[in-house]
Amino acid sequence: MPAQQRQLFNLRAKELNVLPIKVPPHYEKLVREEYEVLGYSGGPLYRAVYPDEDRLELQDQHEVPDFVEDRTNMPLGLANVLIHKYRRRALFLVTDKCVGHCMYCFRQDVLTDIHGNPLPSLEERLDLVMGYLIEHPEISELILSGGDPLTIPFRHLSTLFEQLARKTGVTDIRVHSRNIVFAPQIISDNLAELLGEYGVRIYIHVIHPYEIEERMTEAVRRMQDAGVRTYSQFPILRGINDHVQVLEKLLRNLDELRTNPINLFIPDPINYSACFRIPMKRLLRLMDELYWSTGSWTNGVRLVLDTPIGKVRREDIVAWDEQTGRITFQREGKNVIYHDFSAELDQPGELDTLLWRG
Numbered sequence: 001m002p003a004q005q006r007q008l009f010n011l012r013a014k015e016l017n018v019l020p021i022k023v024p025p026h027y028e029k030l031v032r033e034e035y036e037v038l039g040y041s042g043g044p045l046y047r048a049v050y051p052d053e054d055r056l057e058l059q060d061q062h063e064v065p066d067f068v069e070d071r072t073n074m075p076l077g078l079a080n081v082l083i084h085k086y087r088r089r090a091l092f093l094v095t096d097k098c099v100g101h102c103m104y105c106f107r108q109d110v111l112t113d114i115h116g117n118p119l120p121s122l123e124e125r126l127d128l129v130m131g132y133l134i135e136h137p138e139i140s141e142l143i144l145s146g147g148d149p150l151t152i153p154f155r156h157l158s159t160l161f162e163q164l165a166r167k168t169g170v171t172d173i174r175v176h177s178r179n180i181v182f183a184p185q186i187i188s189d190n191l192a193e194l195l196g197e198y199g200v201r202i203y204i205h206v207i208h209p210y211e212i213e214e215r216m217t218e219a220v221r222r223m224q225d226a227g228v229r230t231y232s233q234f235p236i237l238r239g240i241n242d243h244v245q246v247l248e249k250l251l252r253n254l255d256e257l258r259t260n261p262i263n264l265f266i267p268d269p270i271n272y273s274a275c276f277r278i279p280m281k282r283l284l285r286l287m288d289e290l291y292w293s294t295g296s297w298t299n300g301v302r303l304v305l306d307t308p309i310g311k312v313r314r315e316d317i318v319a320w321d322e323q324t325g326r327i328t329f330q331r332e333g334k335n336v337i338y339h340d341f342s343a344e345l346d347q348p349g350e351l352d353t354l355l356w357r358g
């Protein structure tokens, strides 16, 4: 992308609380290869990290800054640091940094907010979270997220794991990371061993089969050899992976990587998400096609929507007004309204572009 265009986008992004462009060298190489094959920009890997012309222009009704309302579940004194929504599980926003920025990121709001209102130092954040976990021994599962937790220095990660094991009730640590795709070289032998030593489960965010290439595969194998269990979850995104053959290939490649896919996400209807969203009927059709065309070892994957009342699935739909696009989900007696993406704005990705290697 030309430097001037990039600069203009970044200026506008700052005004609108959208993450600026940030593409790490490893991923840039993949985007360049895609461009050379396609002869034009706008392929799936390009769209993941660079803005298309419709990125800030296309909008649908009912977009909100934060659909999941994570902020209402942040304990006092731990704003933008810890989310405690379920009794036994908490999510620690370890850092606001990622090696690269994803155009579709669902945490744009929190991350850009933190960029404008810097957090306490990492040491202070670790102390605060540790204090909270000691006071809440019922929390047995801690999800490290962000930003990307694998951007923090090794010694901090090591201290965190050691203290979690020694002082808190946390028995299961889950790390959500896209750095393994963006910069696989970060998985050093030492890091893999550390993750293995504490039985960490890594949820790798892979959104397209071509992201699983040689160096990324080596990084995953290095972790697995050290005893790390790897899983995956990713959103279904228009123009990136919104075709059954792309999803099928992605699930197959993940299976070869011995990385279990758990959840496929419906993109949050947040501000400036329209160029990635897909109408519910098409999403459900994609899932049905996927179910019929893939082996039972991969098609157990669930389509979920993260909401203020927790994750909901198609079987939680209790009302669907096709005129207005209002879909009501119900979970544990609580309702949440989701406004469907308008079908007239939907332009499905073309298979030749999505799977440009043929």
Ligand code: SF4
Residues within 6 Å of the ligand: 019, 097, 098, 100, 101, 102, 104, 105, 106, 107, 146, 147, 148, 178, 179
């Ligand atoms: S790596 Fe994750 S948190 Fe960071 S920009 Fe991408 S989706 Fe958002």
